[in-house]
Amino acid sequence: MTRDELMRRLAALRQAQVGGRRAPHKPLLVLWLLGRFAATGRTHVELLPARPGVPEQAVRLLMDQHFTPALEPVIREAVGLDPAVLGGVTDLAVGRGRRKRRAGFTEEVLAAYAYACAFCGFDGALGRHPVGLEAAHVRWHSQDGPDEVANGLALCALHHTLFDAGVLGLRPDLRIQVSPVYVARSEAGRAVDALRGRPVAAPRPGRPGPAPVHVEWHARQVYKGAGAGAA
Numbered sequence: 001m002t003r004d005e006l007m008r009r010l011a012a013l014r015q016a017q018v019g020g021r022r023a024p025h026k027p028l029l030v031l032w033l034l035g036r037f038a039a040t041g042r043t044h045v046e047l048l049p050a051r052p053g054v055p056e057q058a059v060r061l062l063m064d065q066h067f068t069p070a071l072e073p074v075i076r077e078a079v080g081l082d083p084a085v086l087g088g089v090t091d092l093a094v095g096r097g098r099r100k101r102r103a104g105f106t107e108e109v110l111a112a113y114a115y116a117c118a119f120c121g122f123d124g125a126l127g128r129h130p131v132g133l134e135a136a137h138v139r140w141h142s143q144d145g146p147d148e149v150a151n152g153l154a155l156c157a158l159h160h161t162l163f164d165a166g167v168l169g170l171r172p173d174l175r176i177q178v179s180p181v182y183v184a185r186s187e188a189g190r191a192v193d194a195l196r197g198r199p200v201a202a203p204r205p206g207r208p209g210p211a212p213v214h215v216e217w218h219a220r221q222v223y224k225g226a227g228a229g230a231a
């Protein structure tokens with residue numbers, strides 16, 4: 001199997017659903033296999049050419065199609081895929097057909113929320129440049145979420161990760177939900193619970209808040225409500 005054939009097959013992995021909810025078991029399984037390969041140089045599935053760059057290229061494709069940048073470090077850690085071990089990708093042929101993020105999305109979202117986290121108000125800056133502040137997609141970019149302010153939220157890096165992981169969610173009335181599955185021992189960890197029920201910050205006048213259709217997608221596909229497993 002050539003590199004291009006492998007990438008085509010990975011790109012064709014379907015977005016599986018169970019009961020209308022995303023169930024990315026296949027990409028997670030492939031990522032786990034890549035992690036085994038990174039650790040041992042072998043995998044029981046004779047699918048992965050050992051040529052330099054191929055495993056990392058496959059990881060890039062699966063991450064871009066099924067997850068979000070904020071979740072990438074979490075998943076890499078869980079499956080043992082250190083980018084330094086795999087080596088960087090120089091051949092970006094994998095990017096063919098991938099939907100590019102629209103330039104300007106980040107700046108528009110951060111400006112709409114006055115450069116502050118819409119959940120906690122964090123507004124740190126390094127000189128005049130915001131730091132630790134990100135433009136989150138409510139409906140993930142990889143899941144056809146548009147690069148529009150109505151699908152964005154300015155969030156600090158922590159709350160962005162927790163939002164993408166389903167720890168934090170939004171109610172239809174735009175109040176913050178905290179997953180009943182979330183646990184923390186420290187005071188800092190439990191500070192997340194204090195967000196429960198608080199309203200999301202409103203954007204500046206004239207800018208749209210999160211659209212109900214995207215809020216509903218996140219609640220259904222990402223947020224870990226009662227009955228959700230920790231996985």
Ligand SMILES: [Zn+2]
Nearest residue numbers: 117120156159
């Ligand atoms: Zn925050």
